[in-house]
Amino acid sequence: MSKKYNVIDLFCGCGGLSQGFIEADYNVILGIDHWKDAIETFNYNHKNSKGIVADLLNLDPQEIKTRYAIENVDLIVGGPPCQGFSIAGKRIIDDERNQLYKSFLRFVDYFKPKGFVMENVPNILSMGNGAVKSQILKDFKDIGYKINYNKLLASDFAVPQNRRRAFFVGLKNSLEFEFPKPITTDNKITSEEAISDLPKDSLEDGCQYTINPKSVFQREMRNGNKVVFNHQITNHSEKTVEIIGMVPDGGNYKDLPKELHETRKVNIAWTRLNSKKPSFTIDTGHRHHFHYEFNRVPTVRESARIQSFRDEFIFCGSKTSQYKQVGNAVPPLLAKEIALKIKNYL
Template structure:
């Protein structure tokens, strides 16, 4: 490819986990589109020269606005993760939820920009819910534009992500070639664990720290060294001040346990599936969610910091998250692990023809 970078647009970008993985694999990110301003600030600060557009992707005018920003640049790839509330196990699963049709804006963008490939990410439930209606429409819509579409559910720990997370990816290539998904890089006995990912970060039990801080410990694992190699400054590692009562409850949850391990009458205010879940240092974490009330550090009696969640999501430490704490947690929880994007990006690159524009 003679040093020329393939280009991409990220739709429903959020803070840009998926496209950050592509950027790390040598792609040029041209544009991030989302409707949340603070997520776009994070995106812009962490994606090189990329532009951002705050817009509603239900609005047909948005595609014209994207076109105006891109100008005459060629777009090799469109990536995106349309909101998944309608397909999610935790959502209302309403077949008529209009958010279920947001992927159509990616189809429209593919019509206009004619990229060589696209990547559409979502929750695995999309494949089967409503008798596979959305899955079939995604495949049909892109097939009508000349793409050969393949999909697969990827399990994040198989690709070096220290977190139990499953996501479905649709990859379409223009023409008759079918995309072959990357092979796993890790197997169950070698998964990256919570301890591998965050054991070098300061306990933050008494000293809550600051948004811009210093490392107090040296890295202990290859994973930690990789996370830290682009920065000497520690960002977003700020502890949470819990009440004594909350700390007492957390202290009674064994490593790897949850609310079911609490004595009768303790922690009764929260007794749903993920409540009072404590990570295990020798296993990947549970799926990072958008809140910060249900999961706890494997050793310390507190919720993970934004930086710890970012590590478990494979954001390198130079990736700075903006906004208040609630906004930061939401951005990280909504993101695709960049490392998953990185492995997809490297594989997709082998199918792309990238030419110098004259």
């Protein structure tokens, strides 16, 4: 039997990133996040891991090591929120907004794993004309890691979504990490292939599927599962249903009569999925993106499919919270590709 590598997931959310590593046969020993609902989901779905609710801002890695009797950490993964990196000249300063990134750095420095994966929004690479990126490379070099970074497009890795994310992979052994090559460039999974087997109306949690899977992707997401969770539809106002009813598959507000263009003052308003293409980046529940066919926003389960969560992965908390957990996550199938690749370097 091959050795299972131990992973800690920081800022783990519901555990999309962890899920990818688990599917690649890693042992995720710990997930940490300060969001109770997300940790409830994490623990529900990752029975062999321990998700803990804690604020990473001031968390001491030594305390975590002692309290959870952690012996050996091979990898640290995670996506510290870095929306507002503040920099002075070419340096990330010790500003409040940077402390979460610094926490990630502190954990890596303390546990000294064989490697780490840090995920973030793509524009982290261009922030401050590249100053943020340079500082990240330097900070980790100073504690002994060689970083390779790249932007990956989820739809290149069998995820039905054009979501782009930046990944920094650091290795202690100084090897050059080569990112996985795209596997679905000409045969991207479409939103129809992702969700066309899920019905227009709500299903009570635990109900059986109403029809057979219609695509290979759907079969894969069902994975032998027999019942559906998190498929409760949103009931929109009559006016909303009427307006979105005028937008065709793949269309947006530009397809509406001129006088309706201004009904929602954001340019992503009244956007429908395109059934023949991967989805755009799903959101955390702002209700501007609609199903390609039905006059409603996708359900949590449909959103989870678009993120490549298998149907057996169940989301806890309120519906609002579930949307946010799904929308925040790293698509498990994308995470899995990275996880498989890193194994060659450990």
